Amino acid sequence: MQLETVRIQLTEADTHIALFRDVANVGALYGRLIAKNPEFEYAFIDASTIVSPLHLLSAIFRAYICYATGKLQTNNIHSEIVLSLSPNNNINESYRRWGPTPGKTKDMIVVKVVPDNVSEPRPTADGIRAHLAQHIDGRSVPFSDEEIRKSTDRSKVTKYYKLKCPTLDNLKDPAQREREEERLVIMGMALREL
Amino acid sequence: MAAASEPEPEFPLPQVLTYPASTPPLLITQGAEGRLYKSVHVLSNRPCALKYRPSKAWRHPVLDARLTKARMSSEAKVLDRCRREGVPVPAVYAMDAVAGWMMLEWIDGVPVRAAINGWLGERPETEPTPDETVDPAPLAGLMRRIGAAIGGLHRVGVVHGDLTTSNMMLRPWADANTEGGGGGGGGGGHGDQSKLLDGDVVIIDFGLATQSSSDEDRAVDIYVLERAFASTHPRAEKFFDYVLEAYGESFKKAPSVLKKLADVRMRGRKRSMLG
Amino acid sequence: MDGSSKKRRIALGCEGSANKLGIGVIAHNPSTGEATVLSNHHRAYFVRIAKQALADAGVAIADIDCICYTRGPGMGGPLTSVAIGARTLALLWGKELVGVNHCVGHIEMGRAITGATNPVVLYVSGGNTQVIAYAEQRYRIFGEALDIAVGNCLDRFARTLEISNDPAPGYNIEQLAKKGKVLLDLPYAVKGMDCSFSGILARADELAAQMKAGGKTLDGETFTPADLCFSLQETVFAMLVEITERAMAHVGSKQVLIVGGVGCNERLQEMMGGMAAERGGSVYATDERFCIDNGIMIAHAGLLAYETGSKTPLEESTCTQRFRTDEVFVKWRN
Numbered sequence: 192m193q194l195e196t197v198r199i200q201l202t203e204a205d206t207h208i209a210l211f212r213d214v215a216n217v218g219a220l221y222g223r224l225i226a227k228n229p230e231f232e233y234a235f236i237d238a239s240t241i242v243s244p245l246h247l248l249s250a251i252f253r254a255y256i257c258y259a260t261g262k263l264q265t266n267n268i269h270s271e272i273v274l275s276l277s278p279n280n281n282i283n284e285s286y287r288r289w290g291p292t293p294g295k296t297k298d299m300i301v302v303k304v305v306p307d308n309v310s311e312p313r314p315t316a317d318g319i320r321a322h323l324a325q326h327i328d329g330r331s332v333p334f335s336d337e338e339i340r341k342s343t344d345r346s347k348v349t350k351y352y353k354l355k356c357p358t359l360d361n362l363k364d365p366a367q368r369e370r371e372e373e374r375l376v377i378m379g380m381a382l383r384e385l
Numbered sequence: 386m387a388a389a390s391e392p393e394p395e396f397p398l399p400q401v402l403t404y405p406a407s408t409p410p411l412l413i414t415q416g417a418e419g420r421l422y423k424s425v426h427v428l429s430n431r432p433c434a435l436k437y438r439p440s441k442a443w444r445h446p447v448l449d450a451r452l453t454k455a456r457m458s459s460e461a462k463v464l465d466r467c468r469r470e471g472v473p474v475p476a477v478y479a480m481d482a483v484a485g486w487m488m489l490e491w492i493d494g495v496p497v498r499a500a501i502n503g504w505l506g507e508r509p510e511t512e513p514t515p516d517e518t519v520d521p522a523p524l525a526g527l528m529r530r531i532g533a534a535i536g537g538l539h540r541v542g543v544v545h546g547d548l549t550t551s552n553m554m555l556r557p558w559a560d561a562n563t564e565g566g567g568g569g570g571g572g573g574g575h576g577d578q579s580k581l582l583d584g585d586v587v588i589i590d591f592g593l594a595t596q597s598s599s600d601e602d603r604a605v606d607i608y609v610l611e612r613a614f615a616s617t618h619p620r621a622e623k624f625f626d627y628v629l630e631a632y633g634e635s636f637k638k639a640p641s642v643l644k645k646l647a648d649v650r651m652r653g654r655k656r657s658m659l660g
Numbered sequence: 661m662d663g664s665s666k667k668r669r670i671a672l673g674c675e676g677s678a679n680k681l682g683i684g685v686i687a688h689n690p691s692t693g694e695a696t697v698l699s700n701h702h703r704a705y706f707v708r709i710a711k712q713a714l715a716d717a718g719v720a721i722a723d724i725d726c727i728c729y730t731r732g733p734g735m736g737g738p739l740t741s742v743a744i745g746a747r748t749l750a751l752l753w754g755k756e757l758v759g760v761n762h763c764v765g766h767i768e769m770g771r772a773i774t775g776a777t778n779p780v781v782l783y784v785s786g787g788n789t790q791v792i793a794y795a796e797q798r799y800r801i802f803g804e805a806l807d808i809a810v811g812n813c814l815d816r817f818a819r820t821l822e823i824s825n826d827p828a829p830g831y832n833i834e835q836l837a838k839k840g841k842v843l844l845d846l847p848y849a850v851k852g853m854d855c856s857f858s859g860i861l862a863r864a865d866e867l868a869a870q871m872k873a874g875g876k877t878l879d880g881e882t883f884t885p886a887d888l889c890f891s892l893q894e895t896v897f898a899m900l901v902e903i904t905e906r907a908m909a910h911v912g913s914k915q916v917l918i919v920g921g922v923g924c925n926e927r928l929q930e931m932m933g934g935m936a937a938e939r940g941g942s943v944y945a946t947d948e949r950f951c952i953d954n955g956i957m958i959a960h961a962g963l964l965a966y967e968t969g970s971k972t973p974l975e976e977s978t979c980t981q982r983f984r985t986d987e988v989f990v991k992w993r994n
Contacts, residue, residue, distance in 0.1 A: 200425045201404040248427045253479055256401055260484070356469035374476045374490070375468065381477045381488075382465055385458045417902075417909035443901060443934025445894045447843045452898075546852055593852055609852075 192324045192331040196316050199248055202255045204306040207319050208247070210238060210338055211299050211329030218293035220327070227266075230322075234269040235291045238298035239344035240276065240351060242373050243336055249377045250275040251302060258306070268304050278352055278379035288351055298342040299329065340369075348372075352379045396420060399437045399486045410435065418456075418592050423491065426478040432491035433478055436592075439485060450483070456592065457482035463543050463594045464489075470541040473534070473556075473587045492587050494557050497531065498550035501618055504581045521624070523582040527555070528627035534586040535607065535628070536635020539642065544602045546593030548610035550617055555584035600638070604645035607632065611650075669725045669967065670698070672713065672749070673959025674706075676742035677734025677762045678786065683709050684956030685717035685724075688963050695772045697956050706745040713955065721753050726971065728962025731759030732983030734787065739979040747977055758962035759972040762953070763788060763985040766919040767799060768964055769957035774944035776917045780907045782900060782932070783985075785920035785953075786811035789900070791853055791907045792985055794993060799985045802907040803853025810896055811922045813857040817892055820868050821885050833889045834925050840890020842883045848895060853906050855899045864892050897928045901935045914941025924951040964992040 195208045214220075223231045241247050254271035257263050265271045265282060277285035291299055301323060305314050324331075332338045349355060354375055362368040402410040402422060407429035410422040419438035426433040438457065440449050457480060467474040480487040495503075504524065531553065538545060545552070595602070607629070615622050629646075633639050668687045675682040683706075685698040698717030714721065729746035732739060750757045767781050781792040781799070789805035808816075811830060818829030823836065846863050849856045867875075868888055876882055904916055916936050918929060923945055933943040950957065965971075968991040 199427055200406045200429060200431075201401060203404055245427060245431075249479065252427050256479075256481065259404070260400060260481075262481075262483075358469050358471040361471055377479075378465055378468060378477045381479045382461050384482065385462055417906040441935070442938070443931045444898045445843055448848070448894060448898055451845075452848060 192320055193333050194316055194320045194323070195334040197248070199252050199255065202252060203259070203308070204255060204304050205316075206248075206251055207303045207305070207316060208244075208334045209301045209320075209323055209327075210332050210334045210342075211301070211327050212332055212342070213297055214291075214299045214327060214329035216326075216328040217291050217296045217299065220299075221291050221293050224290070231326075232267070232269060232303065234272040234302040234304075236273065236276070236289055236300040236302065237291055237296045238300050238339065238342035239296070239347055240289050241300060241339055242343050242348055242369075242376055243339055244334060246373060246376050247276075247300065247302070247339075250380055251304060253380065255304065255306075258304075268306075269302065272302055272304070275380060275383075278383055280384060299327075300334070301327065348376070352376045397439070398422075399435070399439070399484060401481070401484070401486055402435060402437075419485070424488070426488050434475065434489045434491050435486055436489060437486045453485045454482045457485060457487055460591045460594065461487060463591045463596065466541060466596070467538065467543055472537045472541055472543075473585060474591070475587070475589060492554040492556055492589060494555045494584055494587075496551050497527070497553040497555050497586065498617060500555045500582055500584075501527070501550060501621060505618070505620060524621060524624050525627045527582040527586070528624045529631035530586045532628040532631030532633075533635050534588055535610070536632045536639055538588060539598075539603045539606070539639070540636035542596050542598045543591075544595050544597045544606045545588060545591065546595060546606065546609075547590065548588075548606055549613040552588065552590045554587045554589055555582070556587050557584045598638075600642050600645040601649075603642045604649045607642070607646055608649045668696075669963060670719055670723050671726050671728050671758070671959040671963035671966065672710070672724055673760070673765075673955040673957065673962055674710075674727065674729040674742050674746045674749075675762070675765070675953050675955045675958045676738040676745075677730050677732070677953060678738060679735075680953055681706060681709065681738070681742065682953055682955035682958075683713045684954055684959050685713050685719055686956055686959040686963060688960075688967065690967075695960055706741070710745075710749065724753065724755055726756040726758050726962060726966045727753075728758045728760050728958045728966075729977075730762050730765070730958055730979070731972075732762065732980040734762055734979075734981060736981050739981065743977060743979040747974065750974070750977075756966065756971045757974060757977050758966050758970060759977060759979070760958045760962045760965070761983055761985060761988045762958075763790065763792075764799060764988050764990070765957035765961040767792065767917070767985075768961040769950055769954075770917045770919040770944070770946055772960060773946050773950055774917060776915050776944040778913060779915035779917035779944060780904060780911065780913045781917045781919060782904045782923070783920045784810050784900065784918065784922035784928075786815060786922075788920060789855070789857075790985060791903050793907055793911045793913065794990070795911070797990050797993070799988065799990060801984070801986050802910065803855070803903045805857055806851075806854050807856045807858040808861070810857055810900065811920070813861045813896060814892070814922065816861055817864050817868075817889075820865050821888065823885075828921070830922060830925065833893065834927065836886045837889040837893045837927065839886040840884070840888070842877065842881055842887040842891070843894060844877060844883060844887060844891040846891055846895045848899060850899050850902055853903045853910075855903055857896060860892070860895060864888060893925070893927055897925075897931050900928065901931045904932065905935050905939070908936075908939060908941070914939055915944065916941070917944045919946065919951065921952045924948045968992045 197206050199206055251272050253275040254268050257271055258268040263271050265274050273289050274282055274285045276289040303319055362371055402424060406425050408425060410424045413421040413423055422435040424433055424435045425431055438453050461477050461480055464474050464477055468476055475490040475492055478488040611625060614625055633643050668689050670687045673684045687696045687698055699713045727746050727750045729742055763783055766783055783790045787809050789810045790801050791803040792799045792801055814833055815829045818833050823829060823832045844867055847859045849859055871883055916932055929945045936943045
């Protein structure tokens with residue numbers, strides 16, 4: 192199973208991320224999430240709503256800053272990541288849109304942020320990998336630009352981030368268009384509370 | 386957003402910049418509104434400009450918080466509008482309006498001010514330039530791009546409020562396809578004189594911008610630049626006509642703005658005041 | 661010309677741009693450039709106070725080099741009266757006339773009193789709100805109020821609250837504001853280095869009317885006249901300090917000089933001081949003897965001009981209600 196561990200700039204935390212394709216037990220995972228099972232302290236994200244790794248990492252960065260400065264609007268840093276993906280402040284809507292939906296979500300991203308100051312025993316990459324391998328019934332693929340883009344539902348993203356705008360209409364080159372789309376998505380998240 | 390200035394006295398960093406990064410934050414400018422740092426957003430190869438409005442201890446805390454938040458928000462909204470309407474401005478990467486900071490896309494290149502001064506060279510102020518020995522076409526071209534850039538801004542209903550050649554970046558054309566890239570560092574030192582004025586004009590620093598479509602506001606916007614240009618680049622003053630020419634062609638209502646500009650110039654910047 | 665043969669140069673200054681007349685006598689030491697205030701009077705009758713000023717200064721008519729008067733800006737009536745008075749004295753005593761810009765008078769007196777060398781000047785009075793900095797022989801206006809002056813705003817609000825005019829409405833607002841606690845939400849109107857006050861006044865008036873009708877704030881608190889004065893001061897002074905700071909950043913100066921009647925306000929001085937300290941600089945303010953309009957400042961600025969060869973021929977000794985600070989060619993500075 193592939194688990195990516197990154198140090199996001201300006202955070203004091205390890206961020207572990209895995210991408211699973213065709214997850215068969217979304218319903219069971221969703222149930223544990225709803226039950227706030229402490230063993231399942233992860234952010235589960237419907238991969239079809241994500242345009243690139245940078246998109247998700249930007250949301251994690253934001254959630255981390257909220258966590259570090261005591262400004263969480265949700266229960267913990269993992270639910271905050273889901274809210275941080277939204278361009279508005281509606282928490283329930285953010286869970287519905289970016290969280291997993293039984294029967295609908297196919298590809299799923301799992302994130303675990305382990306701040307440097309958490310008390311021991313500190314979750315390790317190996318521990319997380321083992322735990323995810325045991326509980327997620329899906330095919331592990333690299334958390335890469337290429338793989339993420341295969342999962343992206345463009346019409347959903349366009350709707351959620353209100354991407355219909357002259358800037359994108361006028362960009363003909365697909366690579367440039369994708370880059371600009373990513374920027375506008377990140378900007379939408381940054382301007383959430385305005 | 387060119388090279389950093391001399392190491393100024395140590396200012397307390399915004400909390401967000403106290404967390405570890407591959408490159409330490411670098412103070413770029415210290416203005417009245419706040420400070421501009423170079424830092425990184427999320428990835429080590431993704432440079433950003435962090436704009437920080439520290440709270441002002443002399444102001445009532447309630448008023449201070451209200452103003453900081455309102456201004457950050459208004460600046461971000463203006464940038465969002467431009468960015469969606471196809472006007473090249475820095476994208477907002479992240480922000481905390483309450484804490485008073487905003488992370489912006491790092492724009493490569495040098496301020497237009499430095500590019501023009503570099504191109505004019507270090508000749509004494511009195512010497513009239515550019516003369517026959519220098520091909521004026523590159524400067525005329527840049528001035529036209531400036532006019533078009535302002536026209537783009539005005540077309541989408543944004544008035545900048547503080548147009549100067551320091552608030553415009555000249556982004557090299559070659560880098561158009563690589564996001565972020567090396568970022569900053571160099572300043573105007575390209576050897577090739579003919580290429581000094583190449584690049585896209587990207588307007589920056591929207592701290593005083595407002596959303597308005599009135600001829601008056603637009604004309605004052607241009608008038609502010611006209612005056613700033615005359616005092617910053619006295620030897621290139623006659624080139625300002627190219628800005629106006631290109632502006633006039635940039636959107637439907639531009640000609641009526643230029644008509645209004647004549648009024649604004651006539652009455653001077655300000656009316657007289659009573660004692 | 662006769663100045664070189666004497667130990668010092670002396671000017672009589674006549675100021676009357678608004679509802680007060682002031683006559684003062686100043687002496688400049690030509691070798692040190694030092695200015696000495698010989699007398700400074702405010703009263704109601706021109707001749708009587710001119711005589712009184714000279715008597716207090718211990719100066720004979722023969723000692724006077726020039727008669728300086730406020731050429732503007734100001735209110736038409738007072739300006740005309742003072743110009744007539746000054747012309748009369750000049751003819752009577754055979755002295756040269758020097759017309760002086762009222763704002764430049766404030767600036768030069770402020771510089772002389774405080775020792776600020778090249779400050780950004782905030783000029784705040786009942787008629788003026790300007791942020792000024794010197795560049796190339798002129799006091800250039802970087803920012804100003806686009807509608808009413810800040811002093812006018814405060815005075816009119818004092819009237820709304822029926823606050824006494826004694827000793828001055830602004831002073832009474834300042835005292836009342838010290839007891840204020842609740843910061844009420846007033847519009848904040850700064851645009852670049854300019855600002856406006858009429859919207860704030862209108863809102864403050866509205867709140868005052870609500871208060872009288874027993875109204876409460878959004879948080880359900882009652883508020884008092886003191887709270888209103890406090891909120892008004894906090895808001896308009898924050899605006900003034902902000903535009904001053906912007907001008908300082910623009911010209912790269914670390915000194916601020918506050919002149920004009922509103923400059924007496926200690927809260928304004930305190931806020932300005934805080935701002936200047938944050939920028940590693942300092943604030944210079946004069947006390948009320950020089951903050952309010954006075955004859956000395958006219959004498960001082962007039963004498964500076966006179967010493968560099970400026971005088972106003974009798975036939976040109978007009979006055980004008982509109983006279984911008986940046987119209988004056990400042991020959992006496994580098």
